Amino acid sequence: MKANPPQGPLVGKRQSSQAITAEYQNADEIFVRKTAVLPQKYSHYRTVKGDGNCGWRAIAFSYFETLHRIGDRGRILEEQTRLKSLNNLLNQAGFEEHLYEDFVQETLNLLSEIAYSHLASGDDTGLLKAFNDPAISSAIITHFRLLTSAWMKTHTEAYQPFLLEDTVEQYCASQIEPYQVEIEHIGMNALIDALVLPAGLAVEILYLDRSVGVEVNSHKFERVDASGTPLNPDAPTFRLLYRPGHYDILYKIEDVPAPIPGPTNLQVAYATPVTYGGFQSVPVAPVSNDIAPYLDIPGISAPFPPVTPGGMSPDAYTSPVSPVLSTFPATLPLRPISDIGGFRPSKYELEAEFRPSPVPNLPFQTPTFRNQRCGDQTLQIRVEGIRTIMAGIDMSNKLHSLLEMDRDDAEKERHHTHYSFAKILRISGVSICERLQKEHRLHDFSRVDD
Numbered sequence: 001m002k003a004n005p006p007q008g009p010l011v012g013k014r015q016s017s018q019a020i021t022a023e024y025q026n027a028d029e030i031f032v033r034k035t036a037v038l039p040q041k042y043s044h045y046r047t048v049k050g051d052g053n054c055g056w057r058a059i060a061f062s063y064f065e066t067l068h069r070i071g072d073r074g075r076i077l078e079e080q081t082r083l084k085s086l087n088n089l090l091n092q093a094g095f096e097e098h099l100y101e102d103f104v105q106e107t108l109n110l111l112s113e114i115a116y117s118h119l120a121s122g123d124d125t126g127l128l129k130a131f132n133d134p135a136i137s138s139a140i141i142t143h144f145r146l147l148t149s150a151w152m153k154t155h156t157e158a159y160q161p162f163l164l165e166d167t168v169e170q171y172c173a174s175q176i177e178p179y180q181v182e183i184e185h186i187g188m189n190a191l192i193d194a195l196v197l198p199a200g201l202a203v204e205i206l207y208l209d210r211s212v213g214v215e216v217n218s219h220k221f222e223r224v225d226a227s228g229t230p231l232n233p234d235a236p237t238f239r240l241l242y243r244p245g246h247y248d249i250l251y252k253i254e255d256v257p258a259p260i261p262g263p264t265n266l267q268v269a270y271a272t273p274v275t276y277g278g279f280q281s282v283p284v285a286p287v288s289n290d291i292a293p294y295l296d297i298p299g300i301s302a303p304f305p306p307v308t309p310g311g312m313s314p315d316a317y318t319s320p321v322s323p324v325l326s327t328f329p330a331t332l333p334l335r336p337i338s339d340i341g342g343f344r345p346s347k348y349e350l351e352a353e354f355r356p357s358p359v360p361n362l363p364f365q366t367p368t369f370r371n372q373r374c375g376d377q378t379l380q381i382r383v384e385g386i387r388t389i390m391a392g393i394d395m396s397n398k399l400h401s402l403l404e405m406d407r408d409d410a411e412k413e414r415h416h417t418h419y420s421f422a423k424i425l426r427i428s429g430v431s432i433c434e435r436l437q438k439e440h441r442l443h444d445f446s447r448v449d450d
Helices: 018-023 029-041 054-070 073-085 087-092 097-115 125-131 134-154 156-162 168-176 185-199 376-405 409-439
Strands: 044-046 202-207 217-221 237-243 246-251
Touching: 018 029, 054 073, 054 097, 054 125, 054 134, 054 185, 054 237, 054 246, 073 087, 073 097, 073 185, 087 097, 087 134, 097 125, 097 134, 125 134, 134 156, 134 168, 134 185, 156 168, 156 185, 168 185, 185 202, 185 217
Parallel strands: 202 237
Antiparallel strands: 044 246, 202 217, 237 246
């Protein structure tokens, strides 16, 4: 009777290695003892389908997964370039390009995908999808089989001593190149030499067998010098678990990314009702009649009436109107700009023709002004601010017209200086209005913008 083909995905999801312990709990005592301590060092593992390609697939998946975990796009693209250059090795070994180019392209495509992927380094969704697609998985495995064969054929001196009866050519034709032929130890060495070590990676293989000991034996494949000293002891390493005739993938706890925490369920504890025995009266601080902090507001010079505990009526007094800014000159003073405090000295003076037109008194009888809860004093200051703005507008408009007609550079500079002064007048008027609006909580009056 023909045996049923193995079931399950080509590459499984990462899971706890306690599953291996449970699998061998009723097995031979040696396996029970070794698998019982296995999770202490290797917290997770990943199953690989045992269809004759498990060793090839385990190496291939781990190679891509380790590059993805490193997360260095430049390094992945360098590896892509290296694999492209190895097409010369395939040609040298006698493989025709039109026979292998499609297999190579699938490998390069997957490298590009993980190089430009926006997934986190621990997200294996894309790799699992690719390696569980039979067409993509088979193409990558075939590429790596041909690459291993070409490597052995071009480095015969490194592998021929381990072949007792076959030549390297014969061994590759019967054990490396055919699909669904299990990888042996010599083939695993050649695959690691061609693919893994030149990428700056290392491989540790753990052997679960009946050998003496309480832990699984392991062997690490890494670059070493002539004395056997590792050239890069900190090289990124992936791990395989070998059981006779089958390979799976193992992980140490540091190789597994921390899971992203999910939403937390908040437990709300309601407070115990409290019975109050009553409230104690709190003494109120006396109200001060000191208005000194408010005298810096333009136009406020008269004292407020005294505040009495019983309150006051809005009609109890009449707010006096301050004589400050009660009138506005019809013309601007004619004096050098340098005499005006705070301005940059200038050799130019205002000329007689630059006089603003008389500004009529504005009838503030709109519903907005009638409904304001502010004193006559505040309103008067508001009027003076708007008059200042309009005077600046009138002057700046005349100067702006002259600037456009000026031909001489000196005249233009002189008019531009005067125009800047008129602009300052407008800004000053706006500042008066804005300050009153802030400190006296006036409604938002319409302002003349610069």
